[in-house]
Amino acid sequence: MTYQPSTHPDQLSPDTVVVAAGRPARGHDAPVNPPIVLSSTYVGTGNVVDGDRAYGRYSNPTWDPLEDALSQLEGATLPGLVFSSGMAAVSAGLSLVPAGGVLVMPTHSYQGALVMAQELANRGLFSLRTVDIANTDEVIAALTGSGEKAADMLWLESPTNPMLEVADLHVLCRSAQAVGAIVVTDNTFSTPLVQKPLELGSDIVLHSVTKYLAGHSDVILGALVTSSAELRERLLHHRSIHGAIAGPFEAWLALRGMRTLALRIERSQASAVELANRLDAHDGVERVRFPGLASDPGHVRAQAQMNGFGSILCIEVAGGPDAADAVVDALRLWTPATSLGGVESLIERRRRHANEPDSVPANLLRLSVGIENLEDLWADLDQALGLALRGSADGAAREA
Ligand SMILES: Cc1ncc(COP(=O)(O)O)c(C=O)c1O
Incomplete structure (x- = not known):
């Protein structure tokens, strides 16, 4: 049975989307919930070496409904991408900083993300500028570089974990775009029901799905959502090659948790x-x-x-x-x-x-x-x- 992205004619409100998104196509005796597909590979036909899905590290039908639901909730035009953990999503996000580039990040970002960025910076892959994310002038100065190289990526988290500082997302996204920096916003604390970073100008939204989205402290999972085909392609490539993929059961549990x-x-x-x-x-x-x-x-x-x-x-x-x-x-x-x-x-x-x-x-x-x-x-x-x-x-x- 194939999952088909929902084609509701109406603009549904988010509290309906969490219930209605990612359901299997309607039909006599069709299941109400998407099935869990446990397969590490997919059948190819004729001379075609692989089918569209090809291999279980590139794609799994159990991811699709969750990726569609996340995309609808964040207001994206493309399906989301689920990862084995929030940190795997952080790793994919940080892979977009070019070698020798500049990353601007809140001093009080989730400490795991900050440690990863610091370790990559210590290896000389890029330079890291940490900022008080609530201080808009300080962040803009770090973005423009004040005479030094301008930033290539702005990492946002608002409210921050654990200091709960609030960034001016709209102004900071605009300022980052003015210098050509990609903006990634960790929206774990708020969820798309409380805050919509893509609407405020962020290029990518990140979730530790482990937290509110799955909601029952029984799953580790992450996600990235973007409306940029180019960025999505690069993130998908990173997931396929680095291999931090979601287990089908975890993806299924996360969507089940999201219903409420x-x-x-x-x-x-x-x-x-x-x-x-x-x-x-x-x-x-x-x-x-x-x-x-x-x-x-x-x-x-x-x-x-x-x-x-x-x-x-x-x-x-x-x-x-x-x-x-x-x-x-x-x-x-x-x-x-x-x-x-x-x-x-x-x-x-x-x-x-x-x-x-x-x-x-x-x-x-x-x-x-x-x-x-x-x-x-x-x-x-x-x-x-x-x-x-x-x-x-x-x-x-x-x-x-
Ligand atoms: C804001 C935030 N982002 C990312 C992560 C990392 O997510 P995970 O634990 O699913 O890898 C966490 C985990 O606590 C978090 O709180």
Whole structure:
């Protein structure tokens, strides 16, 4: 049975697209869901050495519905490309920087992407300029080079992981295009339901599908989406030759998870706003970082370019890193684990990772708000922060 890209005559809204996209062609007894195709090669005919699909490293019918759905959601004109992980997609994206070129990247990009870029730069493949992505003037200066070579690629992530800085995507995409730089935007935190980087001028959108899109913390997968035939061809070539391809089962699970994306985002975004406001007023919290707070430096920008504020928030815990660890240890509902975007709420102190830059506060906890009952989430945070606060006060009294 062959999958056919959807040909809906109507302009469907994104919360319908997540449900309707990537379904098999309708027909008597046709399955409602796309099948999983497990085949490493495809039948060629006659003198043609290979069929159109040729070999399982180039193509798999199970990828197609997911790639079509991602393309529709991001507003692209070409199918997306799925990869074995978000980092495999990062690797393909970075392969577009020419030898001897210049890459501009946020200081607080996802640390894995930053480590990869730094390692490639250390090998002399290109030079890396890291910038405060919320500081538009600083980014434009890095793009133009201020007398040095202009940039070949601008890497965007907004809000950044984990500092939640908000970039002015439209202005930065325009500035990058003015110097001929390719723009790649990591849209993992927002998903296409919250932010559409292609519409704001980005050339390529990147996802760790592992997070919100798959949504159940049971899949590792990545994706790139572009409307440029030339860029897509180069990325497809990279995937085929470097071999970081998605397993059919993972691709199937990701599309299955995406069916509920709109409901999950609606619920977790609403809870994140409420939790951010309550945490902001809590004695155990020195600072909340969340673009949904009116006091947040990224609030106005986020309002202009996002449909909501996402459901990741960060808190800096009063009493320092030990108090932050005590909060994590005292939680009973929130799960202490890295990653984000699943149905279950996760929390972690980011600086426990050796690669996290020193500019990330040591007492910063990143919270990925899931879809549990809001009051249950709050009660757990409140009791854990209270315990940590009492622990810090007892420690200070003993020292006095
Ligand atoms: C913003 C962002 N981009 C990319 C990645 C890498 O994705 P993956 O873990 O699927 O390789 C992550 C992972 O945490 C991430 O948070």
